[in-house]
Amino acid sequence: MYAILDIETTGGQYNEEGITEIAIYRFNGHKVTDQFISLVNPEKAIQPFVVNLTGINNKMLTTAPKFYEVAKRIVEITNDCILVAHNAQFDYRVLKNEFKQLGFDFERNTLCSVELSKKLIPGQASYSLGKLARSLGIPVSDRHRASGDAQATLKLFKLLLAKDKSKNILEESVKNSSNTLLTPKLLNIVDELPSSTGVYYIHRSDGRVIYIGKSKNIRKRVNQHFTGSSKKARALQKEVSAVTYEETGSELIALLKENEEIKLNQPHFNRSRKRKIFSYGLFEDMNPEGYITLHIEKIKPKGNPITTFTSIHEAKNTLYKLTEEFSLCNKLNGLSDAKSHCFNYTIKKCIGACIQKEDAEKYNERVIMAINKYSYPHKNMVLIDKGREIDERSAVLIEGGLFKGVGFYNLNFQLNNIHILQKVITPMDNNADAKHIIQSYLRKKKGVKIIQLITEK
Template sequence: MDYAILDVETTGGKFNEESIIEIAVYRFNGEKITDTFISLINPERDIHFYVQKLTGITKKMVKTAPKFYELAKRLVEITDNAVLVGHNVTFDYRIIRSEFLRLGFDFQRPTLDTITLSRTIIPGMASYSLGKLCSSLGIPVSERHRAHGDAWATVKLFQLLLDKDTHKNIINSHINQIKHQSLNKKILTLLESLPQATGVFYLHDEKGKIIYIDQSSNISNKARQILTGKSQKSRNIQKKTEQISFELTGSKIIAGLKAFNEIKVNNPEYLPIRKTNFHSYGLFANPKQNKIYIASLNSKNKKNALLTFSSLEKAKEFLTSQEEKENYYCNLILELNFKKEKYILLTDQGRTLSEKSFMFFEEGTLTGYGFYTLHSQIKNVDRVKKIMTTSLVNEDILLQIRNKFFISDKLQKIILSL
């Protein structure tokens, strides 16, 4: 089996409007590199300032570089009869396919993602980003965020994964699965349009009816998992899915709220599997003793947890900081139930840089969510109610909100007036 291990750097910009500015491909036969292709590419468009700062690639550097159509034949040749391998290969593959589609060529190859493989073969790592993962595994990375540097690090990571998968069961199962998927043009076409962004996606049958609703911080990856899975449920969904639509939210919590409410309204045929909270400890209230205490989380007490923590030390640290305050029990209970003020907004990131998302609480009850532009005056209850979407909420989502507000400190509170 031959692999084309690659990485691309792009101009940045709007989804599906990016162009490649650098590409690196190492053809690997499982033992050694047999071919190499590395080149800057003239994208014939501006390179986003953030990309220039991250990669060091400037407009001047690519000005005299070949254009993509001049390199397309070489890319076809070096990847012919090979499995494309990349760290978050979905992104690289989408970008390369987009470039070829502009030339009128339908470029298709089976793919393997080293993020997915790493999570399976080397579970329990603190991070699976390329830089942090390689650092943890002792793999040197030179010229990070340049195509040749990242692609070479991926070569070394992939070699390690092959070595650790002694029976080759995982690698073979992924290859067999993806080879089968590469023949399914319907699924490939559907997945191509999906962004790697936070939001809700909807799978529709041939009549347009919604048969599945789910949310993710990466719509493209989550939909790909559903539409390429091997379980009977996944296979049934794959057979019935004819269209995919999506709505971006920017905020993971808003995505969860939106999906929860729209599942109740639309009653789709298939339901997503609820994720397990990986935190080990929770904060609980004892009203009889006016006391907050820490306990290990389990399936029975999780629904009563006020906050959850990944370690006992973090839980103790938080509780100690609260116990030092006057009348801490009553004040903390009011705070955690969002009852200290009558009307509040909790704001999170929006769908664009010029927007915020919000959750509206009225006397401690979450009654709606929505979005507003940064220049809007949003401190009036009536205005909020006009632009919000009425919402129900479950305990899991409320726990996420409390954790993000009180522990992560990533939500902002706005006190509203009538």
């Protein structure tokens, strides 16, 4: 649980600042569950430059509650929470100092969205909240007011959670949770999960992720883990202390995140998924006579297959089907050991490329059609699918025929601004498994919208 915090102050000498406004959003990693927003009478004058910056003046605060009157509410809403603020060191110091004057020792774990942004979104010109939000397409209202800045920090933090592929933020959150949250009955864990599409993370008591999975119904799938009787299920049930999750809306995003994060985090109970899912690939080549040939081989680290397969049997079956569907040559595709023409030429299913009777250019046109069946529709494109909320969409970015990553954007955002899109995208590895997931998903035609990107020359 997190408490997204922003504080406005009077300005002045170090540790003598008074709070003039405070906004706190209690956030469970998915939605706001509580909020507290209030002006505060600091019982001291506001510095003139601060009045110009925030618009909050001394007159506005004469009837506002004093800090001791809101202190109990602040303690309650931040209980069992990690404080998240943009420049958390400042907000936490000011807040602790106010409580210290009341004789109360206010202690909370903190996360700084400035430091997280530098780590997860490197290379930005500025990490000030306003400039960073603008560069990422995050709308900001009431800048330099506690509520507006806290909302912007909340939206930024949601983006940072999505970009944290190593799950360090989630693991730290689970580790720092109270013991009552770490040892509930399995039934209570399931009751807290949504029946929506996304990726889920099973943690042990030290916060470590021991299993990553995806489902169109997270609650149902986790319940299956907890009620399973296999050796693996029973071992998992003994170690589980908490389950966190990330809703994705789109099944494609969930598949890609699961694939990426299992490879990156190597969870103990994902043994079968740590290795490559798809070991064989369909490759193209050109023979000395100018004919494009297709062949199957094992995928190498720097290989760029047209499409991928889990087994040699599946790969050869697909190549046989393609050869027949597009009237290609068995011999050129390595499916026949004939010394002269292939058998299909005898039964008139091959036009004669094997003996150079068919023109190479005409033959290659059909090969390209076969290749396109298992290729991306465009070299540069964005795949648009459902988002996590009604006013949001998910995006999968392909540039130069390579998978770049996934992200989410608000419907108010103009997608033609590729520079902002590149910043909100969580980078992912362009491996054979990811390519197969995307191609398979597109072939199923699940309503994914494809937007071709026009690259700048």
